Amino acid sequence: MADQAFVTLATNDSYAKGAMVLGQSLKNHKTSRKLVVMIGPHVSDPSRAVLRRIYDEVRLVDVLDSGDSANLAMLKRPDLGVTFTKLHCWTLTHYSKCVFMDADTLVVSNVDELFDREELSAAPDPGWPDCFNSGVFVFRPSKETHGKLLQFCTEHGSFDGGDQGVLNAYFGDWATTDISKHLPFIYNLSSVALYTYAPAFKQFGSKAKVVHFLGSMKPWSLTFDTTARRVQGDVEGASSHPSFMLEWWLLFATSVLPMMKQEYGDTPFHSGCESSVHLSISQGEDISGAASLSSLERKHKWEQGQADYMGMDSFDNIQKKLDSFLK
Ligand code: UDP
Ligand code: GLC
Numbered sequence: 001m002a003d004q005a006f007v008t009l010a011t012n013d014s015y016a017k018g019a020m021v022l023g024q025s026l027k028n029h030k031t032s033r034k035l036v037v038m039i040g041p042h043v044s045d046p047s048r049a050v051l052r053r054i055y056d057e058v059r060l061v062d063v064l065d066s067g068d069s070a071n072l073a074m075l076k077r078p079d080l081g082v083t084f085t086k087l088h089c090w091t092l093t094h095y096s097k098c099v100f101m102d103a104d105t106l107v108v109s110n111v112d113e114l115f116d117r118e119e120l121s122a123a124p125d126p127g128w129p130d131c132f133n134s135g136v137f138v139f140r141p142s143k144e145t146h147g148k149l150l151q152f153c154t155e156h157g158s159f160d161g162g163d164q165g166v167l168n169a170y171f172g173d174w175a176t177t178d179i180s181k182h183l184p185f186i187y188n189l190s191s192v193a194l195y196t197y198a199p200a201f202k203q204f205g206s207k208a209k210v211v212h213f214l215g216s217m218k219p220w221s222l223t224f225d226t227t228a229r230r231v232q233g234d235v236e237g238a239s240s241h242p243s244f245m246l247e248w249w250l251l252f253a254t255s256v257l258p259m260m261k262q263e264y265g266d267t268p269f270h271s272g273c274e275s276s277v278h279l280s281i282s283q284g285e286d287i288s289g290a291a292s293l294s295s296l297e298r299k300h301k302w303e304q305g306q307a308d309y310m311g312m313d314s315f316d317n318i319q320k321k322l323d324s325f326l327k
């Protein structure tokens with residue numbers, strides 16, 4: 001197991017927050033594999049320090065940028081040229097097999113069984129199902145493959161301007177050759193699909209193992225009211241199921257934020273967490289309001305910063321509550 005790892009990427013402090021939550025979610029679900037995060041030079045020192053507390057390996061890599069503004073404009077994501085950097089995951093040859101996960105994914109169940117799969121296994125892209133989504137994939141590190149992928153980029157570019165276009169062209173037989181390389185959608189449940197195919201979500205959503213907050217609005221683009229335990233802002237624009245979004249924020253606020261506070265010290269940083277003591281919470285509110293998680297008394301305790309993280313408000317209990325919403 002020591003020669004297998006989950007790998008993610010963060011080129012800046014925003015995606016680093018995603019990586020922190022992802023790493024912590026893998027740990028909470030008791031993975032037996034190593035955790036690796038590749039970072040770019042722009043990730044700040046305190047963020048690196050937090051990542052080192054969560055990950056076994058924090059590896060500095062060169063940022064590669066496709067510079068392909070035309071194709072990225074079609075994707076409506078001018079920021080994604082740097083996702084070429086993902087290709088460096090093939091250089092991690094001290095591991096025999098790895099699972100890459102985008103920094104905007106969240107594990108909601110143990111997914112170690114993914115290591116039973118072969119390169120290149122991935123789930124269908126919700127927008128174009130003959131392509132795989134490159135937010136979660138199984139691969140075998142190899143200097144040779146790394147070299148070939150970079151050469152492929154130079155010769156052919158990427159049809160979407162990002163890594164997903166290159167990888168789908170390079171592993172071009174994914175759609176037709178070997179069904180065992182098609183990961184079930186529950187290993188990369190893209191938030192965009194939740195609304196476009198609601199009946200399927202109703203049927204299969206409770207089996208989700210990995211949630212992917214795909215799209216330009218990320219959990220960390222929103223804010224979280226720690227008093228009401230409510231995500232604020234355009235939650236629907238981030239188009240994820242409210243309870244998954246809530247789960248991301250609860251994990252951030254309870255596990256990641258305390259580490260950030262320690263590592264940042266007096267250096268200011270954007271946590272996205274706010275406390276509104278004035279919020280009145282009526283009982284029996286809808287599920288997107290986290291209020292229904294608690295009694296009034298617990299609410300007061302939370303407001304005083306006395307959440308019972310080891311007991312009633314433990315991650316496991318919160319998880320159980322979230323699971324019950326999904327059923
Ligand atoms: N990424 C990064 N910095 C960036 C953009 C992307 O580190 O500025 C990494 C990060 O791991 C992210 C992945 O590349 O999860 C793919 O980008 P994103 O998740 O935003 O794409 P989407 O899944 O929304 O298409
Ligand atoms: C996709 C994937 C993401 C990838 C991006 C650029 O939408 O979700 O992982 O980085 O396209 O190719």
Ligand code: MN
Binds near residue numbers: 104105212214215
């Ligand atoms: Mn993503």
